[in-house]
Every structure is written in C-alpha cells, then in structure tokens.
Amino acid sequence: MAEGDVISDDAKPRLPRGVRLTHNEAQGGWVLLAPERIFKADAIAAEILKRCTGEATFAGIVDELATAFNAPRERIRADTSKLLLGLAEKKLLEL
C-alpha cells in the first residue's frame, strides 16, 4: 500500500487490466498503453514496469534492479518509487 509518497516494501505493484506495456519497433521502443492514452517508457522505466506483475514486491523489484544495473540501491529505490507513484496517481498502476 502507498501512504503519502512512500511505497511500502511489501507492496506488489501491478498494471491493472486495460493498461499494458508493449514494445513497438516503429515507435522506437517500449510504450505504456491505456484507453486513448500513450506513454513512452524509456529503457529504465520499461525495466521497472516489466517487473510490476503483481507478484514481485516493491523491495524485491528494487533489489533486482540494483543487482541488474549494478547501481546504488537507494538511488534505484528513489527513482522506482517516483515513477510508480506518478503512474498510480494517473490510475495506470495499482500499488
């Protein structure tokens, strides 16, 4: 659950039905699609969103990304949190 601007470690973020991450070569990469809406996802956003399956926990996703990209965990956590909270506010993600 999200409280204020913090996502708890055991939250399991997922894309709701009707919101889908897809790859389109002609559009140059990953896009998040919703009814009448399109959000281009850069490489990092796509890596985060691919893991939002409703099964992995927020802490698990952060750990995995920190390992995969060999980056400081706190920075990954802050960036991931910012993206997910922004999407949740637009109803493009469930926390």
Add this chain to the structure above:
Amino acid sequence: MAELPKPLGLLAELTHRCPLGCPYCSNPLALESRDDELDAGTWSRVFKEAAALGVLHVHLSGGEPGARHDLIDIAANAREAGLYTNLITSGVGITTRTMRDLWEAGLDHVQVSIQDADAVSADRIAGYRGAFQRKHALAAEAVRLGLPLTVNLVVHRANIERISEMVDLALKLKAGRIEIAHVQYYGWALKNRAALMPTTEQVTRAVAEVDELRRKHQGKIVIDAVVPDYHARFPKPCVGGWGRRSLNVTPSGRVLPCHAAESIPDLTFWNVRDHALDDIWANSPAFNAFRGTDFLPAPCAGCERREIDFGGCRCQAFLLTGDARATDPVCHLSPHHARVAELAAVQEDTPYAYRRM
C-alpha cells in the same frame, strides 16, 4: 519533404451492419454491404502491417462489430499483432457469452454507447426498442469480467439536458471513463442536422456543466469531451492532422485518413486488398492530398495556430464551403464563419432520418 509521421491509431470498421438506427451515425450514407466485407485473415494481415507501421491502438468498430460471427478471432488477431485492442460496440448484438470469449481472447478495453439516461428517449434515439436495457446489461457484464469500460454519449438536442444523469449512470455502471461527444455533422448527422442541433443556450449550459462535473467527480471517472464545433471559435485538430496520427479501414478494405473522408469528392483511396498498409500510408493519393499545412490558404497561412489545429477539418471545409482546402469555417477567422452560426441557429422538430442499410 518532412519525414513521414507514424500513425498511432487504427479505426477498423469491421462491418457497416448494425441493428440500431442512430440518426447521427458516423458511417457514410452509402453503406458497404456484407458481401464486400474483408475476411478475418485479411484483417489479421492489416493488424500486423499496422503494428509494423507504428500503430499502437486498434479500435474494432462498425457498424456493430458484434454482427461479425468471427469477431473473437479478429480480436485475438489484433492482440497477437501487439495492438491495444478496444471494442467499440452498441452493446446490442453482443451476448454475454461473446463478451466472455472476447475477454479471454485478450480484449483490452470496451466502449459502449448509451444514447440517453432516460430509457424511453434512448430507445427512440437508437430507433430500437429495448436497446437501453441491453446496453446496460452488457456494460455491467464487461465490468464484472474486469474489463475497463468507457461509456460514450453522443450529445444533441434530445439528450443535452441530461448530461449529469448520464455521468451518474456511467458511475453506477463502474465505467472508468465517459466520453461526452457533441454530434459532429457529417454523413447521417448532416442529413439530420436541424433535428439534432441544440440551441446556443443549451450548448453554453452543457459546456459549463461538463466542467463542473469534471471537478465534482475528479478521481472517480475520467470525463473526456468532444466539443460542439458549430459553436466553437477555433476548429478541432481533426484526427490530429490529415495523414498524421491515424487511419481508418472500411469494411471493404478502403483506407481513409478519417471516417468521413469519402465525403470529399475526387479523392482516390487505396484498398488493403491491393496494397500493403505502409505503401498506402506513404503513397496513396488520398493520404497525401492534405498532408502538412503548406496547402492551407489565408487566414491559416501565417497563422500561429496552423500547427495546432492544421486548419481544422477537411471534410467540414468541403461540406460547408465547397472547397476541401479552405480553412474550416468553424474558425472565427474564416470568411465563411457566419454561415456556421446561421446553420447552428436552425432547429426543426422533424422526425429523424434513421440510419438504415
């Protein structure tokens, strides 16, 4: 020449058959027959070509797409091509069983049209007794399955006083979004213009009401509005610019820059039976007829809004001025703007000319 834009949306008119008779139907007056409809295999190819061209959203529309017995295969093929698949339905002619199969085929979203919050009026507008009840049941079934729902309301004189009730109905149905679309006057709606046209006072009240409803229901439902353009000061950026963002494939495979494009005479449309979609997008005479803004005469030439609204709608320019290259006369800067105000002032309580095959 500037780089060719990439389309984002494809409107797939699977059939012109429809049980309803809405007098503002966006299909052309000359409807295409069942015998000419593309088969599911051809649609499948078109979806793959569309995705390769950059299309992200496909809208399975009609007529009533439920009139196609192979609708589930068509929807599955659209999903398989990687497209975000939206079904635009009247809700009549789709059973709950079909809805469940569509859900299983991966349908992403459903849009159901509802003609009015008042059942008797809704059925009268649709020209179909019992339509309101059936739409209501189908929308509820879609939500029960977990499909995101948009309710579409086309606004005109017979229902403009009940926009707030329509939003309440959409909330009751648990729709995530409602489209409040004022009638756009092409095809059947143009034929029925005086019977559909609201008064200026009604339009002014309705626009304010929608703003108010948006504030009131913020966070509960998304309210998207299509403005009543005969009452506007600036024209709409029709289809996001001609041959720029979207394309429309008719039941028989003709590819149009917008659904009303056939109302402009002398345009040559290519067919998916003869050409690949990327070839049509890049080279068909119809798509290149009004691409860009260089062709626009004064007052668009030199206007700072030229790249915002692209001079408005080519079909409307033709229908109201006789010249498809003219500034859309909805623009208050158009020399023909007074004509729009004259037409918007004509209300006649004549019976609807219902859309029939």
